[in-house]
Amino acid sequence: MSSPTEALSVDILIVGAGPTGLFAAYYAGFRGLSMAIVDSLPEAGGQVTAMYPEKMIYDVGGFPAVRGRDLINGLVEQAAPWKPTYLLGRKAEGLTETESGLAVTLDGGEVVHAGAVLITAGIGEFTPRPLPAGDGWLGRGMVHFVPALEVHRGQDVVVVGGGDSAFDWVLALHPIASSVTLVHRRARFRAADSIVREARDLGIRIITDAEVTALRDRGDGLLAEVGVKVKGEDEFTLPAQAVVAALGFTADLGPIENWGLHIDHRSIAVDSTMKTARDRVFAAGDVAAYPGKVKLIATGFGEAATAVNNIAVTLDPDAHLFPGHSSNVE
Numbered sequence: 001m002s003s004p005t006e007a008l009s010v011d012i013l014i015v016g017a018g019p020t021g022l023f024a025a026y027y028a029g030f031r032g033l034s035m036a037i038v039d040s041l042p043e044a045g046g047q048v049t050a051m052y053p054e055k056m057i058y059d060v061g062g063f064p065a066v067r068g069r070d071l072i073n074g075l076v077e078q079a080a081p082w083k084p085t086y087l088l089g090r091k092a093e094g095l096t097e098t099e100s101g102l103a104v105t106l107d108g109g110e111v112v113h114a115g116a117v118l119i120t121a122g123i124g125e126f127t128p129r130p131l132p133a134g135d136g137w138l139g140r141g142m143v144h145f146v147p148a149l150e151v152h153r154g155q156d157v158v159v160v161g162g163g164d165s166a167f168d169w170v171l172a173l174h175p176i177a178s179s180v181t182l183v184h185r186r187a188r189f190r191a192a193d194s195i196v197r198e199a200r201d202l203g204i205r206i207i208t209d210a211e212v213t214a215l216r217d218r219g220d221g222l223l224a225e226v227g228v229k230v231k232g233e234d235e236f237t238l239p240a241q242a243v244v245a246a247l248g249f250t251a252d253l254g255p256i257e258n259w260g261l262h263i264d265h266r267s268i269a270v271d272s273t274m275k276t277a278r279d280r281v282f283a284a285g286d287v288a289a290y291p292g293k294v295k296l297i298a299t300g301f302g303e304a305a306t307a308v309n310n311i312a313v314t315l316d317p318d319a320h321l322f323p324g325h326s327s328n329v330e
Contacts, residue, residue, distance in 0.1 A: 010034045013114035015092045018046025020285030020300030021120035022075035027308040029082020036085040038092050045072035054149050093255040116311045119283040124253040131245035137215045141223025142243045156239040161246035162189040169244050181205040274307035282307040
């Protein structure tokens with residue numbers, strides 16, 4: 001991935017390196033436009049990379065099933081011939097208009113000049129909800145996400161939570177971990193009934209009406225066990241070399257909320273061209289909102305193409321809105 005060494009000027013600045021943003025980078029290159037992608041996360045892939053890289057995705061056209069990590073790798077490879085500049089681990093903060101277009105200030109003070117901005121920020125910046133007993137254990141045996149399943153091969157793993165993500169990790173870890181136990185503070189789950197039933201059918205231990213009350217080592221600083229308290233019972237101990245705190249997250253759009261856009265519940269209103277309330281600013285993917293919107297990765301791909309084609313015309317009124325099919329390009 002390329003990175004900037006001096007002041008940057010591009011045709012399109014894409015804010016968000018998730019699937020929609022990566023496909024927009026490919027499509028911008030296809031239209032002959034230069035582009036940069038900024039994202040607060042240290043890796044491309046957005047929520048897919050951060051939260052479910054090992055999860056199978058079943059609703060992307062052309063793939064009966066595709067692992068999250070493989071989808072992102074494919075999108076990065078697809079965009080690579082057009083040499084996008086990646087500004088990862090950076091936040092887009094200020095947005096101002098210039099004589100030639102827009103200027104976006106990043107958190108380090110660097111300014112990126114762009115003819116147009118395409119916001120593909122998904123749900124925005126997300127912060128995992130903390131596990132109270134896990135204070136000080138992050139990176140020492142406790143994680144919020146599982147970027148690589150193999151790290152946990154042969155381990156005793158305790159997953160805390162009752163949503164889809166918690167059960168996804170339980171099911172993914174079951175074949176490779178020495179043991180997997182799910183602990184949830186309620187008797188009912190937020191997860192889909194089908195995956196709860198699948199976990200039960202596999203014989204995975206599920207402890208409800210319970211909390212993880214402590215994480216402990218054996219004097220070497222490495223996680224060895226957890227204390228679990230079931231309502232109305234005494235605390236007991238489970239072996240654990242890893243705890244996955246899958247308790248959900250909070251999310252917001254951060255500084256983008258101050259860019260003069262029409263925003264409601266972390267969604268940016270757009271028209272049929274994916275244009276926002278501000279000139280030369282477009283949005284696509286889960287962050288974009290319009291009547292009848294369905295939030296799917298597949299939807300984001302189509303919106304990315306729509307946005308980029310309309311940006312091309314915005315930057316050059318003589319350009320054609322429809323560039324032809326890529327299969328016709330030699």
